Amino acid sequence: MTQPFGYFVHHQGRGHAERCAAIANALPVTRPLTIFCARDDIFPALPAHVDIVRIPSLFEPVGDEAGTMDDIATPATLHCAPLGWPGIRHAMATIAGWFDTANPALMICDVSAEIAQLARICSVPHVKIVQHGDRGDQGHRAAYDGAAGLLAAFHAGLAQPEWDAAMLAKTCFAGGLGVDTRVPERELARQRIGVGADEEMILVLSGGGGDGFGQAPLGVGARARPDARWISIGPVQRDWHATEPSNIEHRGWIDNPADYVAAADLVIASTGNTTCQQILAAARPWLAIPEWRYFDEQHRKAGALAAAGVACVRPHLPSSADAWKAALAETIATHRPDAQRAMIDDTPADDVAAWLEGLAAKLWTSAPTIISSPDLTGA
Template identity: 65%
Template sequence: MRDLVHDPAPRPFGYFLHHQGRGHVERCAAIVAALPPDRPVTLFCARPELVGSARAGVEVVAIPSLFEATGDERAADWIETPETLHCAPVGWPGIRRAMAEITGWFDRADPALIVCDVSAEVAQLARICSVPHVKVLQHGDRGDAGHRAAYDGAAGLIVPCDARLAQPDWTDGMRAKSVFAGGLGVETALPDRADARRRLGIDPDEEVVLVVSGGGGTGFAVAPLAVGARAMPHARWIAVGRLEREWHATVPANLHICGWVETMADHLAAADLVVASTGNTTCQQILAAGLPWIAVPEWRYFDEQIAKALALDAAGVATHLPSMPSSIPAWRRAVAMARARHDPDLQRDMVRPDAAQHVAGWLEALAARLDAPLPQLASGA
């Protein structure tokens, strides 16, 4: 607890928040809520409505999107992108305005640090502006110069997973300045199984396969799910999230396509087996539920979900398939493998209920270290 009489008011934290997918928003909300109430926070996001209501002392600043064109751009794509950047097209007024908003705040606010979730360009911008940045480290093929510059220049790294899911190419230096936080931003407590099934109208003895398709892309195709449902005709298959329909997909009666639901906790509590992609939120929820899991990654930049699925499989908490099974026998083999490898205790041990408090305390300690005065050099004779 700070001594409010003798300690000066804490300097603000900044937080750059990507608006694709759910994980960025959920992590941000959890961390900000766990910070001390007297710590000012300024959030920068292209879709501020995603942030929702924030506690006192939190400012939400709307900035233009860094990758969605508005029609005012100039065609300068012939200029080669350097290896140190990912998405930095030339001639985009929106990007210029977004960066001006952030750098203007740097100058006015003198922040203690900024959390970047995620953009290699914004992270490097902070370093160039002499502002310490904390980078969120995600899975994926991120050994390129742009990512490495963002990681190497960071004061610290927030890793929203258990340390046992670390990628082999994460260096000792990266791990040394990382805080691992499995379950960050995700509600890990589940309702009672019988109560959940009653609310969903599912019989107590009915077998349930839950399909979870992510929100950061186009979602799973329906056709292979229909094949899977036919492979298990006595089970109820429930598909939630975004799905892509094909003209040739014939849906059997035991496949229920529900779209987005507000009852994910009930669905997980009611399930016997999960087929899901490997986005951050989905992973943490399934691990907390401790269910047999067939992990099928969706396309994402830098192969993020592929790398996550490989890490989950290597740790023994999911069965990775590079794509959906394409036949009834293949589905039956995949289900048998997932059940044979299932270790619910290991899965649940990958998430920590106090993940947000753990990260918030780590950020506060890092800010205190960054605020420490420089050692005085001895004067010469």
């Protein structure tokens, strides 16, 4: 029987589950896949040869788990490893038990430094998902250095400058992985969302990984460009002091974000991975505003986008009418649609599946290395 792949999926946001589903659907039907995740309701359609095993969250305490041993320092090689949490023990035992019985060819980790290191300790080769951010700490380095391969769900042109040759050599880059990057026709998209053909539309897009932008600065922006129609989708933080003009409306969660991106003349959005791929594929002028994330993930991604010339970046939403006017003008003046489209690969999921299959074949068909047992007798 073909050795299975394992796949740990972080349950925050949507990008982790979406790229897992894309890979699952691109893998050969002869390759069994077992997914470990704290939720089983966040995945797009999965093929029949895929199983989902629910495990407790590694990041959220249950019952009396929290705070009992917080005085014990966390070693630098770990990120989230609190003591005394039965949920973590159960999750790790479930995965380790599967390692023992399934004899997997690979374990894909998206994302947890602890799960990656568990695979290595259990003698299972792992593929670590690489994300942007300041991740030179010992925990990330242990996960990266011990990996058989690294997978980046973005174009190689967005690599961070400090990633060295050794790291890049074992990284598979896949721009657009896990995102439907088909772009609707602009006029049809406008008809579907109720925007006139001649209206200037500014889209404010907030993804599922955070709380959205503040209402007050968006109101300042709408007042600074009163002839444009401003529409926000996703969450918006309500501000009691916000005074919004009539040219902005908040539509909340919608089922067709691609229509809104395709219809927009300009997009204001954070730099979450799904959001990035959608905007780059649609090649729209983009004012990128990074949100707070661990390890400054979105800020470092914003820096990579700016360096590649595919987005205009501000550290936060402009705070005055003049600042809004300057930011919007720069976004339009520096727009490079061809450079944006070049960030999206034609068949990223198929490319990744082929790379994973090739990596597994290389690992498991190589001549084994014989290591002498250590002398434990003391003689």
